[in-house]
Amino acid sequence: MGSELCNASWLFLLRRIGDFVSVPGWVIVIVERNRKSHKITSATEALDILFTNWPLVSGTAFVLALEACAGAISGAVTQEEAQSAFLAAAIEAKVIFRIA
Numbered sequence: 001m002g003s004e005l006c007n008a009s010w011l012f013l014l015r016r017i018g019d020f021v022s023v024p025g026w027v028i029v030i031v032e033r034n035r036k037s038h039k040i041t042s043a044t045e046a047l048d049i050l051f052t053n054w055p056l057v058s059g060t061a062f063v064l065a066l067e068a069c070a071g072a073i074s075g076a077v078t079q080e081e082a083q084s085a086f087l088a089a090a091i092e093a094k095v096i097f098r099i100a
Contacts, residue, residue, distance in 0.1 A: 026079045028100040031090065039100070043072035043082040050086070056093040065089035 029040040033053050040046050047069040056062050068085035071077030090097045 026083055029083070029087070029090075030098050030100050032096040040086070043069040043079060043086075046082065046086040047073065050089065054089075054093060055095065056089075059089075059092050061085070061089040061092035 026040075026042050029046075031038045031040055031049060033049070033055075038045075038049055038053070040049060047066065050062070050066055050069065054062070065082075065085040065088065068077050068082040072079050072082035087097070089095075
């Protein structure tokens with residue numbers, strides 16, 4: 001029951017982010033990590049920062065973001081879905097970001 005509630009919460013969050021990020025393609029996201037700004041403009045760049053400079057390497061949103069970004073690169077997932085998953089991972093990890 002607890003995991004179902006957790007999954008429902010993440011689905012709600014992803015839908016809300018999806019409402020905000022509604023333009024086609026990848027909206028530029030500025031991520032603050034280790035006192036540096038990183039401009040994320042694609043699923044490839046998002047996947048890179050998830051692998052190399054992310055504070056959490058576990059968690060539902062992190063794993064979904066990895067899968068979604070890899071899926072967007074291969075064409076199995078839309079850029080919008082990948083970005084929503086990436087932003088959910090940022091929220092889960094308490095990574096500061098802004099939409100540029």
